[in-house]
Amino acid sequence: MATPVYIRMKKSIYVQPEAMLRLKDVARVTGQSRSVPALESMILHEVTDKDHNIVVIDSFMVVEQVTAKYPQMEVELLGPNQCVVHVEKVKKDPSIFLIGAIWLLLFIGAAMAIMNFHFDVSMQAVQQKLHFMLTGDMVEHPLWIQVPYSIGLGVGMILFFNHWFQKRFNEEPSPMEVEIFNYQEDLDHYVAIKENKVEKQDVDD
Incomplete structure (x- = not known):
């Protein structure tokens, strides 16, 4: 045998x-x-x-x-x-101007998304109310709340994506890497079905 x-x-x-x-x-x-x-x-x-x-x-x-x-x-x-x-x-090596334009576009888009979200949930009014509850004074811009909140928002995004430029904080994949992996898996599965010449030949026969 x-x-x-x-x-x-x-x-x-x-x-x-x-x-x-x-x-x-x-x-x-x-x-x-x-x-x-x-x-x-x-x-x-x-x-x-x-x-x-x-x-x-x-x-x-x-x-x-x-x-x-x-x-x-x-x-x-x-x-x-x-x-x-x-x-x-x-x-080819990407153009520095193209990279800069894409970075600027993404930066503006992300900033607009965050600002629109804060406007929809009335974040400024909430912070003003919180300041009034803690101090008894009503002010338009409670900076001692807004500044740490803004810093924490940026730090939280960095920790969420688990990257600081090329530096990775731990071995756990970031949500973006998981989504890219899932997209690649779905793409390979689709291509394996649609571009498989053996399967095409069986269907034609």
Whole structure:
């Protein structure tokens, strides 16, 4: 009885244009077979301009190519059914003026959102009332409340996003990183279904 070779597809990888995709690039291979090193080096696909930015390597295609080269080999598949290959184009260094414009736009947008929120909930009236309750005096701008509140708002946002420029306060991911991760997961899942040539061929047939 042939010793099985276990193949676990990776969810997604990033490669350069015109890369040669080998089995070890898109999957983990293990087993007691002596053919495992040669199996890992087996070329599955060559990235071309026709592939654009994304290539989907289906596990069924992998099994077909492995069994065609090693007919007596028993293959066991584990994990995901597809590997989404992202082709990274050569990126130019971003313009400092473009970065500055985007930063200014986001800064103004965030400031407007915070000010509109405070206006909707009547934050100034609440702070004036709080000052009156604590001191007995009615003033228009209770700065001893407003200034610490403003500082605390900024510090709270920094702690919430768990970043100060490139510095991370702890190993816990920030909410923004979690949302980006979930978005990438959903995107890879969508692409794996829509761009899978094996699945398209089954539908056409």
